[in-house]
Amino acid sequence: MPLPFLTADHDFGDVAGDAPLPYADRDRWRRPYRPGPWRVLMAAVELLLASYLLFATVIMLLARSVTGALTCAGVAVLFIVAALRLLRAGVWVSAHGLRQVHLFHTVTLGWDEIAAVHTVQQPVKWLGMPRTVQGQALVVTPSARRRGRGGAGVPLRPLLTDNNADFLSRPEAFDRAADTVEAWATELR
Incomplete structure (x- = not known):
């Protein structure tokens, strides 16, 4: 079963003359980078715990403990959903705007709401x-339209940082992803 949220839609090769937005379908939401090893590792650990819980569910069913089996199965489903949401977290772009997916919520900004x-x-x-360290962050400056809708005084979180789960110890990947998101913003704003 293919998992499209695990891959970037563009291979970042060193092709001369490669356009910054090489996508035919710009209306589709896409992540311009691959998830980093730390994010994949955390999701794998959650899925491993879920498999143990599902095995415990089978054992409890064989022991005729329905409430214990339902509890283990419910917790396993929560682990699976959290792992999938963790893998989906990140920055997504399309012709409609920019979307920042977090574990529990999603923030979507139209390109007209972004100044830079x-x-x-x-x-x-x-x-x-x-814990904070000195690093690089890709930040959004909201436009006057966004500030007029109650966005004034509400600082936007950095879109990407070079010390998050996707880019820790991968500065080249951070630079490519930041350049790609900036290119989308420049062309579509």
Whole structure:
């Protein structure tokens, strides 16, 4: 079964004359980078725990403990959903705008709500934990239209950082992803 959210739609080869937005269908939401090894590792651990819980569900059913089996199966389903959502998390772009998918919520901005997308040096969270380190972040500057809708005073989170689960110890991948998102913003704003 193919999992399209695990792959980028564009192979970032060194092809001369490669257009920044080589997609035929720009209306489709796509992630311009592949998930990093830390994100995939965390999802794999969650799926491993879910498999143990499903095995425990079978054992509890054989022992005729229906409530215990239902509890284990429910927790296993939660682990599976969390793993899939974790793999889907990240920045997605289309002709409609920019979407930042988090574990529990999603923020979508239309291109008319974005004034600029640029890379800055600033303190960033290390793997999403409270600890911060100096690094690079791809940030969005909201347009006046966004600020007029109650967006003033609400800081937008950085889209990407070079110390998150996708780009830790992969500075080239961060640079490619940031350049691609900036290219989408430049062309479609």
